[in-house]
Amino acid sequence: MADRAGTAPETLREVFDPDRPADAEGQLSVPLDPGWHPRLAASDRYDLEGRALARRAYAPWLVFLGHRDPVDPDSYLRGLDGRRDLSGQLDRLCRLADRLCLDLVVEARAIATCAPSWVIRFEVPGSAVPEQPHGSHPDLPTAVARTTVADAWHDFAERGRTAPAHFVDPPLPDPDSTPFEPVDVDQLERRILRDCADAPGAQAVWRDGRWRHTRLRAEPETERLTELETGQVARWHRTTLARNWEPPAPSWLGPPIPHTRCPGCRGSGTREWLLPCHTCRGGRRIHHGAVLTVTDLADRVVHLNWRPEAAPVRVVGSEPAGLPVVQLPERYRVGTWAATFGVRPEELHDPGTGRALDQDLLDGVVTLSDPDGDPVEAYLAAVARGRPAARVVVSAAGRDVPPLPRLARLVCGLGLVLQVTVADHRHDAGAIPGSPTGCAGR
Ligand SMILES: [Zn+2]
Known part of the structure; x- marks a missing residue:
């Protein structure tokens, strides 16, 4: 197959897991029934082979990526001064986390x-240790070499769902500050391995410009309920890990963001375990404040504390049920930051999910479920919902999006269908004036 596609066989990687070399025993093999034998009658053989293929229906389509030129997968670890590169790479992630x-x-x-x-990842302080880490690397140098900024964001919101929310008070950049000591990757690895020796895991946490070390411990087993396709409920017992010790709070931590208990989370029925509450998306709190962080994921970062305070709003429409849709002043419209970072508002995205931002967040728009309620409070509760520690992190890094003809060629080659939808909301109730695609409150 690699020959027919004009690619080097050793470069083949499954499209959903491009870091892992293709596993001949795994994705590429079909276990046959023990009764199969090459000397069986053809019809019997075909029957057994057909059944074996049908058993693989859980992965009915395997798609592999391949490259024309064979590349040495470990070349990034070598080079003239590979060690210093790794140190620089980890250093960049540390500095970005600081900013x-x-x-x-x-x-x-x-x-x-x-x-x-x-594994290497960004976290809000107070995040739980995830049940399943994203990715897995055999040693620290490989983890550093292979962890992209996007990897470090993976599942960011999910992991920090119950972390306590604080405003931020970042220090002003100090032009006379002494440069960081470059991270010694080997030394860091040795230290973490020592901590791991008699524990199920260990972490080094880069906080406030230095590494803090802690072991992990196994928490008592808990029960989780999952709804099966049949509607029955399965119970799983799981063991989670927790930090032995929590590093001191960072210097940039501001006052706590006020919150109230989520009114939608009352009761303890099974249903609550299966679907996250719609009102709080599983955070169990309604926040009366949020922190907006816009970044190009390199040097530029802007933090804005959104406190509950009176602000002039204008009514821009109403929901079909008659609820008013209001727009807040510019300070609350994330879309206005696009020009500062030299990108289009549509390019602003959530670095944790890669998804474009909601139109309501771009335009600073909220539907008031209580027409007499405070619009800023309603907006902050809506934007902080489902966010880790009420942090709204927005990436303004331009995206390397392939041009439409290239995407269309790929789609045709794979035998898929490309569907393009354009909606004109200019004449809808609640449309943002002057915006053909921005529709508020829907
Ligand atoms: Zn809730």
């Missing part, structure tokens, strides 16, 4: 008797 007022966590977990697996 974003976040933690950078390097974690090693021991799985049974195997060598520990490594």
